[in-house]
Amino acid sequence: MRKIALNIIVITLLSFFLFSCSTNSQTNTDNEKKVAQAEIYNTKGYELLKTKCYICHFEKPDPDKADKMIAPPMMRIKEHYLPNYPNKEDFINAVVAIVKNPSEEKTLMPGAVKKFKLMPKLIYTDEELKLIAETIYNLDFGTAPKLRMLASDLQLNNGEKWIVKPETYAIIKEVDLKLSNFKSDNVADYNQLGKDVFDKAKYVLLDSSYTGELFNQLHIFFNGIENDMHALIAEKDLEKAKKTAKNLKIKIEDFYLIFKAE
Numbered sequence: 001m002r003k004i005a006l007n008i009i010v011i012t013l014l015s016f017f018l019f020s021c022s023t024n025s026q027t028n029t030d031n032e033k034k035v036a037q038a039e040i041y042n043t044k045g046y047e048l049l050k051t052k053c054y055i056c057h058f059e060k061p062d063p064d065k066a067d068k069m070i071a072p073p074m075m076r077i078k079e080h081y082l083p084n085y086p087n088k089e090d091f092i093n094a095v096v097a098i099v100k101n102p103s104e105e106k107t108l109m110p111g112a113v114k115k116f117k118l119m120p121k122l123i124y125t126d127e128e129l130k131l132i133a134e135t136i137y138n139l140d141f142g143t144a145p146k147l148r149m150l151a152s153d154l155q156l157n158n159g160e161k162w163i164v165k166p167e168t169y170a171i172i173k174e175v176d177l178k179l180s181n182f183k184s185d186n187v188a189d190y191n192q193l194g195k196d197v198f199d200k201a202k203y204v205l206l207d208s209s210y211t212g213e214l215f216n217q218l219h220i221f222f223n224g225i226e227n228d229m230h231a232l233i234a235e236k237d238l239e240k241a242k243k244t245a246k247n248l249k250i251k252i253e254d255f256y257l258i259f260k261a262e
C-alpha cells in the first residue's frame with residue numbers, strides 16, 4: 001500500500017529558471033512565449049494541477065528531494081507523452097484517459113510503474129482533468145539533466161552476463177530483427193516502428209520477476225534507448241528517422257553484451 005496521504009508537498013519554488021531562455025536568439029516570439037508562460041501560473045488549470053497532482057508529483061526533478069519522490073516529476077511525464085501525442089487534443093485525451101484509468105497496458109512509463117507502482121485511480125471530473133492536461137501541454141517545464149542512469153553504469157554481474165528469462169531474450173531478438181529488416185520511405189511508418197519497439201520493451205521492465213540489481217541493469221539499458229525511441233516516434237524527417245532507427249538497432253545490440261538467456 002502507498003503511504004502518501006501524509007506527504008503533502010508544497011511547491012514554493014516557482015521556476016524562475018523556466019524563463020531563462022535556452023535558445024540563442026531572443027526574438028519577439030520568445031518574448032510572447034514568456035508572457036504566455038507567466039500567465040499559465042494564474043490559470044485555474046495550474047491551480048488544479050498544483051492542488052490535485054502535485055500532492056504526489058513534483059513539477060520538476062529535484063535531486064535534493066529524490067528520496068521523497070513518490071511519483072515521477074510532471075516534467076518527465078510530459079517528456080514521455082509529447083513525442084507520442086504531439087497534437088494538443090490527442091495529448092489531452094491521452095493524459096485524461098490514463099489518469100482516469102491507470103494501467104500497465106497503456107502506460108508510457110513502465111520504469112515509473114515498476115518503481116512507484118501504478119498511479120492510484122482517483123476521482124476527478126472530466127472538466128478538471130482536461131484543464132489540467134491542457135496546462136501540462138502548454139507549460140514549458142524547461143529541461144533538467146537526467147540523473148544517474150548512464151549507459152556507462154551498465155555492468156556485468158561479477159564479470160558474468162546477467163541472466164534473463166528466455167521470453168525477455170526473445171523480445172529483444174524480435175525487436176532487433178524488426179529493426180534490421182525494416183524498410184520504408186514513409187516517416188509515419190518509422191513513427192509506428194518507434195511505438196512498436198517501445199510497446200515490446202516495456203513488458204520487460206514491467207516484468208515483476210525482475211528485482212534488485214538485475215532490474216536496475218535492465219532499467220539502465222532501457223533508459224539508454226528511451227531517447228531514441230521517443231525521437232523515432234516523433235520524427236518528422238524521413239532521413240533523420242532512418243538514422244535514428246539505425247542508432248537504435250546498434251544500441252539494442254549492446255543487450256547481448258550484458259545479458260544472456262537462462
Ligand code: HEC
Pocket residue numbers: 004049052053054055056057070071072077095098099102103106107108109110112113116117118119120122124129132133
Ligand atoms: C496519489 C499520488 C498521485 C496523484 C495525486 C497523482 N498521481 Fe500521477 N502518478 C502517480 C504515480 C505513482 C505514477 C507512476 C506510476 C504510473 O505511471 O502509473 C503516476 C504517473 C502519472 C502519469 C503517467 C502514466 C503512465 O504510466 O504513463 C500521468 C500522465 C500522471 N501521473 C498524471 C497525473 C495527473 C494529471 C494528476 C492530477 C490530476 C496526478 N497524476 C495525480 C501518483 C499520483
